[in-house]
Amino acid sequence: MRLITTLSMSLFHFKRCGAMRYALSAAALALITTLSLGAFAQSIPAAIASGASPPEALRLQDFFQMPVGPKGLVISERLRKAQGSQVRITGYVVQQEVATLGQFLLTPRPVLMSQHADGEADDLPPATVFVRLDVLQQEWAVAHARGLVEVTGTLEVGRQEERDGRVSWFRLQLAPEAIRGMNRFEVTQYLHSLQHTH
Amino acid sequence: MQFPALSPLSALALCALAFSAHAAPSVTRLTPPSELFASGQAAPVIARFLPGQRFDLQATLRPDDAGKSISSARFAIDGKAVNGNVALKVCEAACLKGVPANATLASVRAVSVDKPGVHQLTVTATQSDGQTVTATGNFEIVPLVPGGQKIKNIIILLGDGMGAAQRTAARIVAGGYAQGKSIAPLAMDTFPVTGMVKTASLNSVVTDSAPGMTAYVSGNKNNNNEEGVFPDDSTDPFDNPRIEYLSEYLHRTQGKALGLVTTADVFDATPAGNAVHTSSRGAGTGIVDQFLDDRHLTGLTVLMGGGRKWFMPSTTPGSARGDRSDYAFSATDAHTADIVKGWGASAGALDKDRDLLGDFQRAGFQYASDKSSMDAIDGDKTERLLGLFAHSNMNVALDKIDGRRNKARGITGRVVDDYGFPDQPMLDEMTAKALRVLDRQKKGFVLMVEGASIDKQAHAMDTERWMLDTLEFDRAIALAQAYAAQHKDTLVIVTADHECAGVALIGGSKVSDTRLQTLVREGGGTAMRDAVVGIYEQAGFPKYRMAADGYPDTVDIDNRLLVGYGANSDRMEDFRTNERPLQDGQQPFVKKEPLSAYPAGPMARDLEGKYMVTGQVPGDSAAHTATDIPLSAFGPGAYSFTGVIDNTDVFFKLAQAAVRGVVLPAGLVGLARK
Numbered sequence: 110m111r112l113i114t115t116l117s118m119s120l121f122h123f124k125r126c127g128a129m130r131y132a133l134s135a136a137a138l139a140l141i142t143t144l145s146l147g148a149f150a151q152s153i154p155a156a157i158a159s160g161a162s163p164p165e166a167l168r169l170q171d172f173f174q175m176p177v178g179p180k181g182l183v184i185s186e187r188l189r190k191a192q193g194s195q196v197r198i199t200g201y202v203v204q205q206e207v208a209t210l211g212q213f214l215l216t217p218r219p220v221l222m223s224q225h226a227d228g229e230a231d232d233l234p235p236a237t238v239f240v241r242l243d244v245l246q247q248e249w250a251v252a253h254a255r256g257l258v259e260v261t262g263t264l265e266v267g268r269q270e271e272r273d274g275r276v277s278w279f280r281l282q283l284a285p286e287a288i289r290g291m292n293r294f295e296v297t298q299y300l301h302s303l304q305h306t307h
Numbered sequence: 308m309q310f311p312a313l314s315p316l317s318a319l320a321l322c323a324l325a326f327s328a329h330a331a332p333s334v335t336r337l338t339p340p341s342e343l344f345a346s347g348q349a350a351p352v353i354a355r356f357l358p359g360q361r362f363d364l365q366a367t368l369r370p371d372d373a374g375k376s377i378s379s380a381r382f383a384i385d386g387k388a389v390n391g392n393v394a395l396k397v398c399e400a401a402c403l404k405g406v407p408a409n410a411t412l413a414s415v416r417a418v419s420v421d422k423p424g425v426h427q428l429t430v431t432a433t434q435s436d437g438q439t440v441t442a443t444g445n446f447e448i449v450p451l452v453p454g455g456q457k458i459k460n461i462i463i464l465l466g467d468g469m470g471a472a473q474r475t476a477a478r479i480v481a482g483g484y485a486q487g488k489s490i491a492p493l494a495m496d497t498f499p500v501t502g503m504v505k506t507a508s509l510n511s512v513v514t515d516s517a518p519g520m521t522a523y524v525s526g527n528k529n530n531n532n533e534e535g536v537f538p539d540d541s542t543d544p545f546d547n548p549r550i551e552y553l554s555e556y557l558h559r560t561q562g563k564a565l566g567l568v569t570t571a572d573v574f575d576a577t578p579a580g581n582a583v584h585t586s587s588r589g590a591g592t593g594i595v596d597q598f599l600d601d602r603h604l605t606g607l608t609v610l611m612g613g614g615r616k617w618f619m620p621s622t623t624p625g626s627a628r629g630d631r632s633d634y635a636f637s638a639t640d641a642h643t644a645d646i647v648k649g650w651g652a653s654a655g656a657l658d659k660d661r662d663l664l665g666d667f668q669r670a671g672f673q674y675a676s677d678k679s680s681m682d683a684i685d686g687d688k689t690e691r692l693l694g695l696f697a698h699s700n701m702n703v704a705l706d707k708i709d710g711r712r713n714k715a716r717g718i719t720g721r722v723v724d725d726y727g728f729p730d731q732p733m734l735d736e737m738t739a740k741a742l743r744v745l746d747r748q749k750k751g752f753v754l755m756v757e758g759a760s761i762d763k764q765a766h767a768m769d770t771e772r773w774m775l776d777t778l779e780f781d782r783a784i785a786l787a788q789a790y791a792a793q794h795k796d797t798l799v800i801v802t803a804d805h806e807c808a809g810v811a812l813i814g815g816s817k818v819s820d821t822r823l824q825t826l827v828r829e830g831g832g833t834a835m836r837d838a839v840v841g842i843y844e845q846a847g848f849p850k851y852r853m854a855a856d857g858y859p860d861t862v863d864i865d866n867r868l869l870v871g872y873g874a875n876s877d878r879m880e881d882f883r884t885n886e887r888p889l890q891d892g893q894q895p896f897v898k899k900e901p902l903s904a905y906p907a908g909p910m911a912r913d914l915e916g917k918y919m920v921t922g923q924v925p926g927d928s929a930a931h932t933a934t935d936i937p938l939s940a941f942g943p944g945a946y947s948f949t950g951v952i953d954n955t956d957v958f959f960k961l962a963q964a965a966v967r968g969v970v971l972p973a974g975l976v977g978l979a980r981k
Contacts, residue, residue: 170725173624177698177727179676180664181615181623206927217725223766223928226515227700228589230575230614232763234726235625235698268621274589274631278624 164195169217169236199259211247239277243285332434334442336367338537341444354446363548364415366430380413380432391415394641416649423450454968459751459796462787468762468807477777484848494785495801498939503951506805512933517588519804520580524553526958535584544587545634558606562750565606571759572614572699593634600653613697621659628659677730686743704779735782765808766928770870771862771884791942802938808929809873815846819865827881835918874930876922944969
C-alpha cells in the first residue's frame with residue numbers, strides 16, 4: 110500500500126509540475142504524464158483485488174463499418190459490445206469557435222468549427238464523440254489541446270438531442286479525475302504564454 | 308354652472324383618462340420592408356419584384372393595452388384593397404422576446420403586381436375598442452423590357468467567400484507568372500465581362516451566405532441567417548413572409564428545371580437559398596424535406612453535395628434529423644395554412660423518422676453515393692439525380708486529391724478514409740454529370756454550382772485548402788463555359804456571396820521550404836516573420852508545379868505565396884500547410900488524462916513554437932468582410948453585368964434575359980452599332 114501511496118503522490122506531484130509547464134511545452138507534459146501513468150498502470154494488477162479489467166481501447170476508425178456504404182452508418186459489433194463499459198479512445202479535440210461548457214468533441218482528424226458561419230454544415234466526420242465532463246464540472250471549459258489526446262470514460266451509443274439542437278450518437282462520460290482544474294496562477298501563466306513564448 | 312372642485316385624486320384620474328385617450332394601436336413592422344415605413348423617406352426603395360413575381364404581405368400590429376386585441380386588418384396597394392385572405396395570428400408565446408403576447412401578425416400570402424413602378428403599400432388595422440391605425444410603405448415593380456436573344460439556361464457558379472484576392476491567388480498557383488505576365492489564365496479570367504458587386508444584406512454591410520445567395524435569386528435583401536424570406540416577429544422559422552425565387556418564377560412561368568451542386572452539406576445556406584424559404588438557415592430537417600416536398604414549385608431536378616445525415620431516418624445512426632429543425636404547417640390556422648393555399652406549398656409534417664433518401668428515390672431520383680456510382684449513371688437517360696457524397700460537408704479538394712494520389716500508390720488511411728467516404732467526386736465531375744442530366748430539359752434550366760469550402764477554409768485561415776478549392780471551382784467553371792460555348796442560349800455568371808477573411812496576398816516566402824521548417828521549429832514571432840515574409844520585389848513569382856490531375860504536386864514549395872488575413876481571429880501562423888495528422892498508431896506522444904480545464908472564460912490555445920498573429924475579430928475563425936466582389940459573365944447578355952452593381956440587381960438582369968431577352972445596360976446602349 111505504501112508503494113501505491115508513494116507512487117500516487119509522485120503522480121500528483123508530476124501533475125502539478127507538469128501543469129505549470131503545460132503552457133510552455135505540451136510535448137514535455139505528454140511525455141511526463143505518459144511515463145507517470147505508465148508507472149501507475151503497472152501497479153494496478155497488484156492493487157486491485159477484484160478482477161476488474163483495464164478499459165478497452167476503442168479506435169474511432171472501428172466505430173462503424175468503413176467505408177460508409179450508400180446509406181447510413183452501420184455500427185460495428187465491437188462498438189455495440191462496448192456500450193455502457195469503460196473504454197479508452199484516442200482522437201483530436203475539436204477546436205470550437207465558442208467552447209461548449211462541460212463537454213468537448215473528439216474526432217479522428219483535427220477539425221476547426223466555425224459555428225457562426227457554418228452551423229451544422231460542418232466538417233465533423235461521422236465518428237464524432239461528444240465527451241462529457243462529470244456532472245459537477247458542467248460549467249468548465251476544456252482547454253483546447255493540439256495533437257492526439259487519450260480519454261477514458263463510459264461509452265454511450267444512441268440518439269440524443271443536445272442543448273443546441275444537434276443530434277449526438279456517440280458519447281463518452283468522463284470521471285471527474287479526468288479533468289484537472291487549473292488554478293488561477295496556472296490560468297494566468299497560460300494566458301500570458303499565449304502572448305509570446307519564453 | 309358650478310363645477311365641483313376637483314380633488315387631486317380625481318384630477319389625476321382625469322389626466323390619466325386624457326392620456327389614455329391619446330394611446331392608439333401601432334404598426335411596428337410592415338412587410339415588404341421599406342425606408343418609407345422605417346424612416347419616412349421614400350428612397351431608397353428596399354423591396355423590388357418582377358411583374359408577376361409572388362411575395363407575401365405582413366404587418367405586426369400592437370394593441371395599445373394588454374387587455375385589447377386587434378380585430379381586423381386590411382392591406383391596400385396604391386389605395387386599392389388587396390385581394391386575398393388576411394390571416395391574423397396573435398403572438399401569445401410564439402413571438403420574439405419583447406413582443407407582447409397580444410401583438411398580432413396580419414398576413415396576405417402570394418400576392419403579385421404587374422404594373423411597373425413604385426407602389427404604395429398601406430395596412431389599416433382595427434383594435435377591439437374601434438380605434439384604427441394605418442401605416443404606409445412602398446415597393447417597386449421592375450419592368451421587363453423588349454430585348455434581344457432569350458436565354459434558355461442560366462448557370463450561376465458561386466465561389467463562397469471568393470473575393471478578388473482568392474481569384475488572384477488561384478491564378479498564381481494554377482497558372483504561374485513570367486516576368487509579370489500571367490502564363491495561363493483561370494477559366495474565370497477568360498470571361499469577357501466582369502463587374503463589381505455590392506454584397507450588403509438587409510441588416511448589415513457584412514452579410515453571410517444566406518442573404519448572400521438569395522439576393523441573386525430573389526432580387527431582395529434578406530437578414531443574415533435568413534433565406535428567401537423577409538424578417539418577422541414570430542419564432543417559427545418557416546412561417547416568414549416569402550419571396551418567389553428565380554427557380555420558382557421560371558419553373559412556374561416557363562417550365563424550367565433547377566439543379567443544385569455544392570461541396571457543402573446540401574442543407575447549407577447557398578444551395579438552400581435557391582429553393583427553400585426559412586428564417587433559420589440551420590433548420591436542416593425542414594430544409595431538406597422541402598427540397599423534395601416543394602419540387603413542383605422549384606422544378607428541382609438535380610441535387611448533389613454532402614449532408615447525407617439529413618436523409619436518414621432518425622433511427623439510423625448518424626442521422627441528424629429532429630423535430631426541432633423540421634416544418635409542419637397547420638391545416639386550420641390561416642397564418643400558415645395560407646402558405647399552402649397561396650403558394651401551393653406542401654404542408655409538411657414533423658417526421659424525423661422519414662426515409663427521405665427513399666422518398667427521393669421513389670420520386671424518380673437516381674441516387675449516387677460516391678464517385679463510382681455517379682459515374683455509372685447515364686446522364687443522357689436520367690430524369691432526376693440525387694448525389695449525397697458525405698455525412699456533412701464533403702472533404703476539401705486538397706484532401707480529396709491527397710486521397711486519390713495515395714490510393715493510386717496503394718496507401719489508405721488518409722483523411723477521406725477516416726471520414727468514411729474515400730471516393731468523393733470533385734466539383735467539376737459533379738458539374739459535368741449535372742449538365743448532362745439538365746441538358747435533357749426542353750424548357751431549359753437554372754443551375755447553381757457552389758465551391759463551398761473556399762469560404763469554410765478561409766474561416767479556418769487554412770491558406771492551402773481554400774486555394775485548392777478555388778482551383779477545383781475554376782475547373783467547374785471551365786466546364787460551364789464549354790457548355791455555354793456549345794449551347795449558345797446559355798448565360799453563365801461566376802460570382803461570390805461575399806468576401807471571406809479579408810484575404811491579402813502579402814508577398815512571397817524568402818526562404819526554401821526546408822529553411823522554413825527549421826525556422827518554425829526555432830519558433831518565435833518577429834524573428835520568423837522577418838526571416839520569411841518577402842514583400843515588394845522580394846516576393847518575386849511563386850512557382851507551383853501542376854501535376855497531371857490538375858492540382859499542384861505540392862503546395863509546400865520554396866518561396867511560396869504568402870497570405871495574410873484582414874478579418875482574422877487570433878491564430879498561430881507558420882506559413883506551412885496545416886499538418887496532415889498521423890494516425891494514432893504512428894503518433895509517438897499522446898496526451899493522456901487529466902486534461903486541463905478552467906472555469907468558463909477566455910479560450911485556450913496551444914502554441915508549439917509558432918508565430919502569433921493577433922486577431923482583429925474575436926473568436927477562433929476569420930470573419931466575412933463587407934468588401935465588394937468581382938462577378939464575371941459569359942454568354943448572351945454578359946454585358947449586362949458590367950459596372951458596380953448591387954447583388955439584387957443580378958436577379959433582374961437574369962430574369963430579363965430569360966423572360967424578354969438580353970439587353971445592354973443603359974450606359975452601354977450608345978455604343979451598340981445600329
